Amino acid sequence: MKFGFIEKIKTEYRASKKETLLIWVIMLAVSVSIGLSCIMVNSQQIERSLMKNIDIKLEADGGHIFDCKYSGDMPTRQRLLSDDRGKQLFCSFYRDLVEFSKHDGIVDYGYSLGTDQSVLTRNNGELTNTNTMHRLLGVPSANYQTSEEIEIIDGRFFTEEEIRNNALKIVVDEALKVDGEKINVGDTITVTIASLPRYYEGEAIIYRYYTAEAEVVGIYKHVSVFDYSFGRQDAFLNNHCILIPEGVMEDAILDQELLDYNAVFINNIWFKLENFERYYDCNYDFYKMISTNSAKVFTITGGGRNITLGRHEEENPSQLKVRQNDYGVTMRSVDKTSNFYFIIFAVGTVTSVVLMAVLMTFILNKKIREINIYYSLGQDKRGIIWRYAGYYCAVGLTASVIGFALAYGLSQILFAQLVRSSANVQAELVQLANIKNGMVVNELELLGMKGSELLLSATLSIAGVLIIVFATVLISLLNILHGNMRDKLNGG
Amino acid sequence: MALLEIRNLNYSYKDGDGKRVIFDNAEAEFDSGLFYAILGESGSGKTTFLSVIAGQDNRYEGEVIFNGKEIKSIGLDKYRRTAVSMIYQNYNLINNYSAVENIAVAMDISENVKGLDKGKIMSVLEELGIDEKKANRKASSLSGGEQQRVAIARSILTDSPIIVADEPTGNLDSKNGQEVIEIFKKLAREMNKCVIMVTHNDKLAEDCDFIYRIDEQAKKIVR
Known part of the structure; x- marks a missing residue:
């Protein structure tokens, strides 16, 4: 019989399902917030995606692809x-x-x-x-x-x-x-x-x-x-x-x-x-x-x-094909909306992080008796910290991976919503389209992200959750383990 | 050389403006294969003494020597992992873990055990009267006597040479309490463990090989 890391996680999960699920849900919320912030803050992606949409519209019209190149921070x-x-x-x-x-x-x-x-x-x-x-x-x-x-x-x-x-x-x-x-x-x-x-x-x-x-x-x-x-x-x-x-x-x-x-x-x-x-x-x-x-x-x-x-x-x-367009105005309105989204996500992130930290601290404080048992069995303080940090980081990892995937999906919906809500963009697409109105929105391409940008956002999001989880566990346990353990061993 | 020696033990703590002395140059010795009782009134320092010899309290002066080495030099964490196993009045099991899982955790932490053998765990539990069904239930769903047996099984399977029990029968009825004492005797005599039991019950102490009494006045341990 092995009692390795996976077995320990399974055992702990079986013993504390309800608490674990609650924490997991909040970690998911943290991860979604951080993920959305990382994705939506990059307005270049939004701009690039919008421009690509317009490229496609032009192509659909039978014209040459409107070639939009980025030059430093500004497209030509x-x-x-x-x-x-x-x-x-x-x-x-x-x-x-x-x-x-x-x-x-x-x-x-x-x-x-x-x-x-x-x-x-x-x-x-x-x-x-x-x-x-x-x-x-x-x-x-x-x-x-x-x-x-x-x-x-x-x-x-x-x-x-x-x-x-x-x-x-x-x-x-x-x-x-x-x-x-x-x-x-x-x-x-x-x-x-x-x-x-x-x-x-x-x-x-x-x-x-x-x-x-x-x-x-x-x-x-x-x-x-x-x-x-x-x-x-x-x-x-x-x-x-x-x-x-x-x-x-x-x-x-x-x-x-x-x-x-x-x-x-x-x-x-x-x-x-x-x-x-x-x-x-x-x-x-x-x-x-x-x-x-x-x-x-x-x-x-x-x-x-x-x-x-x-x-x-x-x-x-x-x-x-040609048409007139005031793209600058369009981009400004898109920028404003995406900035607004970013503020919402940032606030959501802070709120969910605080909630998670409070809940985890509460849960760990309830585990004082259990911690004492490990101590009396000979587990040193570092071992106790890693035991719980390992468990909650494993929980956090699954939550953050799924959370980022959710964030990516949500960002697509938000992007489409952003485009729909921007009258300027709509006007542009309709002008360009020369097709059936109403079909334009459905043909929108997704918010495109370069592979490296997606990887960076995912890494930041997952790492952010894990760091917060680890820090919370560490601080809570150091507080619990502070001082002579004998005083806390209240007859076990 | 005794398995465990206590030399010049001094223990005191601040009590308001003053200082309360629990032990003043107390001494004791414990050997393998023997079952000891530590008797004393409530508040005499029995639990303090146990905490010191179990490596859970380092606020003492003097020496606690295990196999010729001072336990502080061994490292109290390592000492607890390898040398001593505690049994408590209220069992000290992780409630949401099963009996098997409680034992597995302790064996995993202990440095005396290489690998986990579920068969061995079940065999010891069976010997102590815990069948397989009970062994896989949550510890909190077992009776007091059963939980104490699981705690004893934990001590056996971590293979610590010293087993320290703090009022182990305190929460048990007399039948279960007596059965626990019999198990301790077996551990000492058949498995060559050094079993040290703290109790305030003179009758229970009669079954032991040696009795130490804490002299509250002299702040010493008297055999």
């Missing part, structure tokens, strides 16, 4: 252009900001991505510090100032009217200098969009294809944000950014790209326009231009590989 979005049915353009903005990466420097051996330059001049003279990466970022809405990424420390942000009218105003980073001097509100800056050197017969030529004088209306301070995956890092706007109303950027880029390449390059994807001559030298709104001209648009693979001047290699062309 793609632009899609209308099809021949003249639908509205789709622009997705994360926190109401769209980035235009102006790629140039096309050389005959290929090029690398991600470099764009603007040459700044101030009143007179040219700035030559073009070795730093400056970004001109097009802002589509005055709402951006409410994001967490910038703090206006002098002057103001754009007004909606200025953005609508493509006013030549800019907001710059406090660290930006021109000719070694800080920029002030009221300064006029000449903004130039220029290319990297292009080589023709060995000679480097730089194209400056957009120049305008813009007034500095505000100075911002960039902040760092906490990213769940990468920790604290600079927010998307770093200290080389110049914000400008979006419409100004579009006109500038479109003209030149159309001229040069018969296509536009936006966010790492080239979009080729058929009948591009219609758009040449257009000075009006890009969206309107495309949407009213029934362009047929194809994508060419992103990355810029093997693209030479004046010639494009088409790879994987596909038809695209």
Whole structure:
């Protein structure tokens, strides 16, 4: 006959079924709360899942998959252009900001991505510090100032009217200098969009294809944000950014790209326009231009590989659908809801942990007689602690594993509920769907978690329960075992 | 050399502003194969003495020597696991465990026993009048006499050379009480155990090989 660990657990369970079940239920509640907190706190998962849903919707519509990539703590979005049915353009903005990466420097051996330059001049003279990466970022809405990424420390942000009218105003980073001097509100800056050197017969030529004088209306301070995956890092706007109303950027880029390449390059994807001559030298709104001209648009693979001047290699062309969207607002409402859930779960966790600790302490105090018997049989204090800790941790382990599984299931339901309750998301899905309304919600994909994220959440949840159980047992028993045992052996 | 020797035992504790002395240089010796009684009035220090020799109380001065070694140097936990087994007036069984489980727990803790033999447990219990059905019931559902027999079986099966009993017949009727005394005698004489029984009952003590009396005035143990 063996009396190993399993046998001891079985014996103890047989002897104290009711108490064990009660404790187990409360441990389950603790585990579900901790599990939900770990899962739902990661809003990136929610965002990723939502975006994936929209991807699927686009695919279901017969269009190319809307490719949404994460870049640090911020996804970069793609632009899609209308099809021949003249639908509205789709622009997705994360926190109401769209980035235009102006790629140039096309050389005959290929090029690398991600470099764009603007040459700044101030009143007179040219700035030559073009070795730093400056970004001109097009802002589509005055709402951006409410994001967490910038703090206006002098002057103001754009007004909606200025953005609508493509006013030549800019907001710059406090660290930006021109000719070694800080920029002030009221300064006029000449903004130039220029290319990297292009080589023709060995000679480097730089194209400056957009120049305008813009007034500095505000100075911002960039902040760092906490990213769940990468920790604290600079927010998307770093200290080389110049914000400008979006419409100004579009006109500038479109003209030149159309001229040069018969296509536009936006966010790492080239979009080729058929009948591009219609758009040449257009000075009006890009969206309107495309949407009213029934362009047929194809994508060419992103990355810029093997693209030479004046010639494009088409790879994987596909038809695209477009629609308009204010994704930033959607994500903010989703964030708010998931934060609310997190608070609920956190409170639930604390409450159930306290309840569990109190109940376990009560149960262990009732076992003083039993503890004394072990002591009189020769079990030392450490052995007594491990005996009970082992038992309750085994109980806790089963509760926490099942609890986490329950938490995962609940998180799926909550996610679906979150999406259903978000009018913005619903509106987006319905617009996208072009299918039977009401079917949209049913086709929602589950809250997706990466395997590593799921494993981390599960580990935290299970470990959290076990640590709490062990700590409670330890503290209770140390209290009971404190002092001379003989005094407690009340005749046994 | 005796199996268990008590030398210069001094035991006292704070009593309000003063100090109450229980033992003052008390001495005693115990050997294997003998059945001892410790007699004394209530409050004379019988239970204190038992607690000291059972390794449950270390607030004494002097020496308690087991097989030539001071029990504090052996380690009181180890001493309790290997050398001594206690039987209490109220049996001290884990109520929700069965008789077999109570014994199994004790054997598991004891360092004298390698492995558990359920057959042996049942055999000892049968000898003591506990059949298989009763052996698998919860200890709390057994009668007082049966519980005390289970406690005795526990002591036998942990194979401790010293068995210390604190008023073992206190909660039993005279028939059961007498049967317990007979078992103790057998343990001492046939199994070569050193059985030390604390009692205030002179009549029960008559069955013992040696009687120690606690002299409350002199704070000593007198044979």
